[in-house]
Amino acid sequence: MLAPALVVIGVLFAGGLALAGAQSLGYFAPTGENALTLRHYVSLGDDPEVYASLWLTLKLATASTVISAAAGLALALGLRGVARRSRAISLLLQLPLSLPHLAMAGALITVIAPSGLLARVAYALGFIQQPADFPALINDRFGAGIVLSYVLKEAPFVALMTLALLARLGDEYEQAARTLGASAWQRFRHVTLPLLAPAVVSSSLMVFAFIFGAFETPFILGRPFPAMLSVMAQQRYLDVNLAARPGAIALMVVSALLTAALAWAYLRLTSRLIGLERPFIL
Amino acid sequence: MKKPTTTKVAEALAVIAVVGLAAIPLALLASRSLAQSWYWPRLAPPSWSLRAWRYVFSPTAEVLPSLAASLSVALAVTLSAVIVALPASRALAWQEFRGKRAVIFALLAPVLTPPLAATMGVHSLFLRYGLTDTWVGVALSHLISTVPYATLMLTGSFSRLDPDYEAQARTLGAKAIDVWRNVTFPAIAPGLAVAASFAFLISWSQYLTTLLVGGGRVRTLPLTLVAFQRGGDEAIAAALSLVFLAPAAAVAFSVARFLKENQ
Numbered sequence: 423m424l425a426p427a428l429v430v431i432g433v434l435f436a437g438g439l440a441l442a443g444a445q446s447l448g449y450f451a452p453t454g455e456n457a458l459t460l461r462h463y464v465s466l467g468d469d470p471e472v473y474a475s476l477w478l479t480l481k482l483a484t485a486s487t488v489i490s491a492a493a494g495l496a497l498a499l500g501l502r503g504v505a506r507r508s509r510a511i512s513l514l515l516q517l518p519l520s521l522p523h524l525a526m527a528g529a530l531i532t533v534i535a536p537s538g539l540l541a542r543v544a545y546a547l548g549f550i551q552q553p554a555d556f557p558a559l560i561n562d563r564f565g566a567g568i569v570l571s572y573v574l575k576e577a578p579f580v581a582l583m584t585l586a587l588l589a590r591l592g593d594e595y596e597q598a599a600r601t602l603g604a605s606a607w608q609r610f611r612h613v614t615l616p617l618l619a620p621a622v623v624s625s626s627l628m629v630f631a632f633i634f635g636a637f638e639t640p641f642i643l644g645r646p647f648p649a650m651l652s653v654m655a656q657q658r659y660l661d662v663n664l665a666a667r668p669g670a671i672a673l674m675v676v677s678a679l680l681t682a683a684l685a686w687a688y689l690r691l692t693s694r695l696i697g698l699e700r701p702f703i704l
Numbered sequence: 705m706k707k708p709t710t711t712k713v714a715e716a717l718a719v720i721a722v723v724g725l726a727a728i729p730l731a732l733l734a735s736r737s738l739a740q741s742w743y744w745p746r747l748a749p750p751s752w753s754l755r756a757w758r759y760v761f762s763p764t765a766e767v768l769p770s771l772a773a774s775l776s777v778a779l780a781v782t783l784s785a786v787i788v789a790l791p792a793s794r795a796l797a798w799q800e801f802r803g804k805r806a807v808i809f810a811l812l813a814p815v816l817t818p819p820l821a822a823t824m825g826v827h828s829l830f831l832r833y834g835l836t837d838t839w840v841g842v843a844l845s846h847l848i849s850t851v852p853y854a855t856l857m858l859t860g861s862f863s864r865l866d867p868d869y870e871a872q873a874r875t876l877g878a879k880a881i882d883v884w885r886n887v888t889f890p891a892i893a894p895g896l897a898v899a900a901s902f903a904f905l906i907s908w909s910q911y912l913t914t915l916l917v918g919g920g921r922v923r924t925l926p927l928t929l930v931a932f933q934r935g936g937d938e939a940i941a942a943a944l945s946l947v948f949l950a951p952a953a954a955v956a957f958s959v960a961r962f963l964k965e966n967q
Binding site: 426428438442496499504509518524525527529532535537543578635636638651655656675680685 | 717853
């Protein structure tokens with residue numbers, strides 16, 4: 423029963439990962455490399471561009487995840503009453519979810535680019551004289567466009583996951599707390615938030631892991647240097663010089679291991695905060 | 705119970721946010737695709753034109769072949785992912801066996817780690833077997849991220865269904881196919897719809913995997929879209945974004961409607 427799924431995961435994912443590992447460790451046939459070596463990893467460690475990219479990736483993935491989780495939770499709490507009465511709301515929430523990242527990035531460019539709608543409004547109001555005066559929001563140092571694009575896509579995802587849990591829980595616990603005299607803040611802090619934590623934790627973990635390894639949005643809205651990890655790995659992988667390829671693969675192996683370690687740490691931390699015996703997911 | 709004003713305000717804000725999130729990107733893309741000579745610093749385009757749309761559907765743009773490539777890959781991937789995921793999720797939900805946690809971990813790993821590392825390995829594997837630059841290779845590579853999602857989602861559906869229902873139907877003399885058609889399938893249909901739509905959406909929006917494994921020869925819609933986004937014609941890129949969005953939104957909407965009807 424499990425065989426077909428395990429074959430797919432075993433050959434394509436585990437096999438792919440193992441081959442990637444082998445190629446990054448000195449077994450890269452196209453350039454005749456055929457001996458175990460750590461030199462591709464060592465040269466990553468000597469490369470300032472790698473540290474810049476790693477730092478940028480961590481920063482942007484964390485910022486996007488935290489803002490998406492907070493916005494998604496707020497959205498779900500604001501919508502819980504409406505969602506019970508009307509089906510249209512959850513249908514509407516599906517739309518940003520199904521909007522491909524490339525399309526969202528394209529839509530954002532029309533608004534936040536130096537000659538985009540926001541800049542034109544700023545010009546009409548007399549704040550700026552030319553597009554160059556408008557603060558850079560795409561291909562910028564801070565990755566503002568990248569974070570904005572992710573929040574617009576992922577906050578609805580967190581909201582949908584949280585609304586699904588809210589629908590299952592009902593509001594009896596909060597009513598009980600109210601009857602016992604808990605204030606609105608106390609009800610939120612000690613009843614609603616702990617009840618919703620599983621949905622927020624698992625959805626934000628998926629969001630973080632996705633953004634950490636994602637490519638399209640930083641490819642369209644980010645700078646070529648320093649670029650997020652996947653963009654940098656893609657640049658090096660597709661370099662005309664094949665000798666750069668094992669280094670690109672090593673970079674993605676590091677990224678995969680790092681994501682796994684961060685995901686594990688996040689689950690450990692959150693399950694302790696919520697007071698669970700075992701980390702949970704989904 | 706009377707609702708306090710703050711709740712009403714919060715509700716109104718949330719509804720406005722949701723409507724904005726859904727409508728604004730669409731309105732932007734639509735107006736950008738129809739605008740003509742919308743140069744700085746005009747707030748509104750001086751005139752409208754169907755130029756971008758005519759171009760998108762003209763043979764020179766080669767959008768229709770990429771639409772066909774995207775649809776065929778996504779449908780094949782969805783079908784295969786669901787077929788592979790069904791028996792696995794049934795076993796995971798209903799059976800206890802040694803190594804179950806390891807299997808769950810193996811399914812979570814592709815969900816929680818960047819797919820690019822495995823894709824690069826798969827690329828070299830496929831090079832060896834002549835699967836690079838082919839439709840089959842691209843579809844196979846999309847299974848890496850779709851099968852785990854589909855399996856995890858279906859496991860949830862099966863674990864909410866009591867395995868005894870199947871046993872009872874069998875005791876009453878139902879054939880395996882009838883048990884599936886009349887008992888199991890109706891019970892897991894909502895989960896199946898969600899899993900299939902997820903698989904479709906994941907495959908539909910793959911860019912980098914398709915680029916690496918397909919070598920640019922298997923031109924799905926995202927590849928064509930990026931070519932236009934980089935090419936700098938914003939109107940055409942906007943029109944193409946809408947063409948790219950439409951099937952994804954249609955799938956998400958019909959699944960959401962199906963779920964409501966099944967509640």
